[in-house]
Amino acid sequence: MLRTLGVFVARHRFASLLVWAFTIAACVATALFGVTGESLFQRLSSAGPTVAGEASEAADLLAGDDGTDTESLSLLIHGVDLSTPELATILTAATTDVADIDGVTGVVNPLAVPPLPDGSPNPAAVPLLAPDGTGLLLSVQMEAPDGDLSDDLLTEVEDRLAGAADQVLQFEPDATVEVGGTPLLVESLVAVAEADLQKGELIALPIALLVMLLIFGGFLAAGIPLIGALASIAGALGALYAFSYLMEIDTTVLNVITVIGLGLSIDYGLLIVSRFREEFRSLVDRVGERDTPAERQETMLQAVGITVDTAGRTVLYSGLTFAIATAGLLVFEPTIIRAIAIGAVSVVLIAILTALVLIPALLGYSGERLLRPGLLTRLPGLGAILTRFGDVAPREGVFSKLTRHVQRAPVLVSLGGIALLLLLGSPTLNINVSSGGTGAIPKASTQYGFVTALNDQFPLATAPLVQLVSDTDEESAAAWAAEVATLPNVSAATPPVDVNGYWVSRVEVDQNEGPAVVREIRDDRPDFLHWVGGTDAASVDYVDSLVAGAPWAALIIAGATFLLLFLMTGSVVIPLTALMISVISLGAAVGILVWGFQEGNLAGLLDFDADTIAGVDPLVLTLVLTFGFGLAMDYEMFLLARIKEHHEQGESTRLAIETGLQSSGRIISSAALIIVIVFAGFATGNLLQMKQIGVALAVAVLLDATLVRTIVVPAVMTALEKVLWWAPRWMHPIHARFGMRE
Template sequence: MGRLTTSDLIYIAYNYPACRSGMTSNVSYIDTRKEYMLYTWGKIVYRWRWLILGIWMMILILAVPLGSLVTEELSSGFGRTNTESQRGLDVLDQDMGLTQSSVTVVYKSETSVYTDRDYKDEVARSLQNLASALPEVAGVMTPYNTGDPYMVSSDGKTIYVVVQLDQSLDDAMDGMGNLRDNLHSDSLSVWTTGGIPIFYDMNIVSEHDLRRAETVAFPLVMIVLIIVFGSLIAAGLPLMMGACSIVVTAALIYGLAQFTDMSLFVLNIATLLGLGVAVDYSLLVVNRFREELAKHDTENAIAITMSTAGKSVIFSAITSVLGLSGMLLFDFMMLRSLGIGGVTVMILSLSVALTLLPASISLLGPRVNSLRIFPTISGMRNFYFWHRLASWVMRHPLRVTVPLMLFLLVLGTPFLRVNLGAPWANILPEDVESRQGFDVLSEDIGHGEAGPIIIVYTSPTSVFEANNINALYEMTQNLSSNPAVGRSESIFSLYPGFTLTEYQERFADNLSQVDPISKQIISTYANSNATYIKVVPSFEIMSDETKELVRSIRAYEYGGDMTRYVTGGTADLMDSIEVIYGSFPTAVMFVLVSIYIALLLLFKSVVLPMKAVIMNGMSIFATYGAVVLIFQDGYFQSLLGIDTLGYVDAVLPVVLFCITFGISMDYEVFLLSRVKEIYDETGDNTSSVAYGLEKTGRIITSAALIMVLVCGSFALADIVIVKMFGIGLGLAILIDATLVRALLVPALMRIMGDFNWWAPFINNKKRPGTS
């Protein structure tokens, strides 16, 4: 092998104590002292192991039935926001009595047209059955009772009707299944679509995706753990801990949902993190316990494991919680609930790793290695690979650092042209009813019918005053000349040939000049204090043209004594994006600063936390670019089984940042905790890094592989948002654990040398009893 270096001698001394005989080095084996809090905690857990297991058993017995009810308490949609579009919806609901709870029903015949008697009778019979079965049906708007030709396709074979419900959105969601059961036809194809059916279907498909992900992930993770440990008992423990975390988290989410809105996607996040992180923490603890068990009895092995691996797990959980807490800063129900769910599952995973897991292995003791399937790779062959890798990287730090950093920066550049969008029916599979109805409505009748823009006006006096009529008239004239507008409907639709003067005269004195029948029609669009203009765009709901149309309407200077709100599907989604990215810089700053401080306290170094933050930022930036290439540009879509959306969901960069920044710090903590143990003893930066990577390389790689497999199981989801998140997070972890943690971190630590540990204003005094 050639001449042994000082680094090799230190490596051998720390891994093979028997080889230290006769060595004159002042290196001493790390001896964890009883006075340390976590050492004492390990002793307590060992002593009270039966009690701890009994408490967890009772918790699980209570959690299982509560967790099974959680999906019924979760909210669809993305929650209320204090935006212009939401205020416009409130005016329509509260001032004009236009309920937000409505369902669009699409009818289609392959042979008949809507004016045929059999077509008309079948629609009437279908709607009559619905109204008889559901007393909450407040009204139905059809092309027959409104005479609206725009509710009919050009060939007359497809129509849509609007069923108005006298109930809240949540109640309407709960009753969606019953509505569908009572809405059917023997001769016509019928679909329900619109906001309520779409989010109802999201709930159902999301739950199905969750079950499938669990079914795929559990056996894959078990295979990896068996390969890592070689023993069924040791491999089964982390998986059991992950399952416990998921079950108890679901019960806690059920409880939280009684007090605050929780998004239906919170279960996907909780399952992914619960399985991935709890298994990772357990992997670290079980691995360290097996190491210590070779040198100590069970009680002391538990105590030492808690004071070493336990410390790493605590700080890993802290960084993850800080990252996930960034989502709590958003005034956006979906993100806030994902943050709550994520923080909850992280705290649960930490609790499991510090109580249930050590209590379990205390009972097992040496039997943790029972049911061995095959022997693990020998220590010298397995560990020395990582030592040699780190040594090679540190001999050629610039060769590693420069090309890898350039690669990460280049991979991230597509994110600079990201097109942020928001989900609608197109994120659902094509065989789902609301998606089918949306597609038929868009293709047969028009894209704009599926997502109109609503311009709402309110007046403290009367919208029918001459100056207000003038402002409204000018707005409709401006819209009629805009090529992005298919058509518009308003109080002026009743008299399409009138001049402005004629409108002012007809609407004067609060409609005193209007006959009763015309008044009834006008009341559809206005009352004395509020009115709206319905704008049907010529393009899809989130197309660039439709978004630009919303911006131009909002920029148009209107006169009169009125307040204006622009709402509707496109405006609402645009406002949601604005709310999210208005808070994103604050969340980023909170996560960066808080994690930096946490790592500063752990490593007693000013430089290492800064390096960790920068490296995480680079891996996330590279992941962002990869997501744009896949989901926006369509690369690898056939390989991954996805349809190109043409945009990246606006929530994804926020969720990826908060979760990845916390999770990837786990691997940094796992690695540098071991490095610091040796550096505190030896003061040798190079050998400390080699030892740290040698001891944690296999665990970090295994933990990352487990997270990638768990994320990959979510990449099989039918909902594109979940698929996008699974692929994005899996890529982030893969990049971080391979390129960043295994190569860039050792290379940079070699370049910076002892400057890694620079901390001029921190008391970095060694612990008592160390050399």
């Protein structure tokens, strides 16, 4: 079937490329300009991951249900004398001006809120006043039916507040004056994500092209995988736009899906083009140069068919393994993880299609030109290097020699390699899984100044990290708050106030200690109806939700991977060793993640504040483990396909390992180098989550393609050579019926 597909596409290449060009153009146009007037970037959100739990229930109780949805913007002023007449005049005029805007439901000027009869500050104004007495927040509430805030309304309110901010700076130039709020924060994070995406591509694509030039020695062969990569990115953007009407798509989803699609499609394209050149040369050597164009065309079509039937089958199995690993994320509750899972499965399927359909059509046009030495090979000095590091490996080379050295003491090498991986993964023993850090807002965000000033100067106006909510009498609620105030890492707990019929106390905790405090409070609950809420409580609920789903996700991923590897090899030993080695390798990558971010050792290099990071973000950890496993299986498939091929040709297990690694080592190393560059390029962005994902996956791929795939795997397979291809007798008919065959 695959051979027929490859020949058909190459024979009808003009029609195939025309369909692809139309599809890519439609996806790009849809993503950039939309169908209903909104582009993909306008439809993105940045609400963060949420799950149903105690914290969300508490938030719903306090929010009540008055039938209206609102969003707010604030004018933040700090470092001024609040008694200045000019300030009062500006704020009074701004309040009147903004209140007249259609869609504004309320404006709160804390200077205009009268004090209580006893002269104390009005509780409604206290959160809007800086504790040091030199700042305030002018808060504006706007209609947002069903959570949809009008862009025109947002722009008009923002412009009016910005005008007032300019007036304040005219009489107090040294004051801190910012306009901000959740709608502007979401806009800024989407803009940062878009900029990071462009920056990552500008870094990754040129370097990837350079690497492929070194591999193939010419622009034609090097360009074909990049065309496939660009097509995959376009397809991914179109798919995400469609999914944005079915679920909320976070900014993180866009960057993650794009980087995965870019890396995989380059990998697959590299494998297909390399195998085509190998098979085409082999056919030409066997049948000789054909005389007529029709005969030469037939030879080319045969080469395409063999390529799609061999390397294309490897791509199909590899892609399905990655897709299944990603689909395991669907068992988790958070919408953002499910969105990433659906988007990743979509982009993997698109990458498979580009490898099996688009690239064979491009090969049909390139044909014999791919066999000719590229222009770069004619340059003095460079030609020898390109010839030495070409894509088609000789029978004897670096990888075969390395394998023979490894095979002299396979048990010792296996133990040594595994020990090194365990050492790299040792920081994982101190991992703290928490999304409670405050460093998620990048400095590149236009809202960074507002968020920083809000957190530093107006703590009571920020969302509480920990909050006590109870349905009891005031005395019992006060006693609970007083008891919580004595806990370690708790600096204070405010007296309870009535909010929507419930008693509410705000708990002040030490930096990054909120999740631990939440768990301690929940471990010793009072005997009346109560809830522990706040952002750190929501983080705890989120982590607990992921922990609950993790065993099912791991079972699905491990089971499906085991089945596919069994169908590919006919062995149960190979899948088990592959799973074991991948887990150890991923542990090493997570260890580097903990060492670099939780412990702050990469703060200087990657420009982030280590003090704001409470631990490893659970979303980052989930994606690193899932995508890292999928990429590891990618290279496992590349290697096993060639080892199995040589073994079926009659070579002994030991020799098949040697020749299989020699045949695939260059492509695995080249593909890994490119994908490391892709991940590293995106790690230079501003979003902290993308920095962590980029670094961890770059490390995972680097370790897998060097230490694991070229040393540990050959050593372990050689040590187990006597039982490597074993499977229970009852499984033989299953493999005979459904196993991978060429």
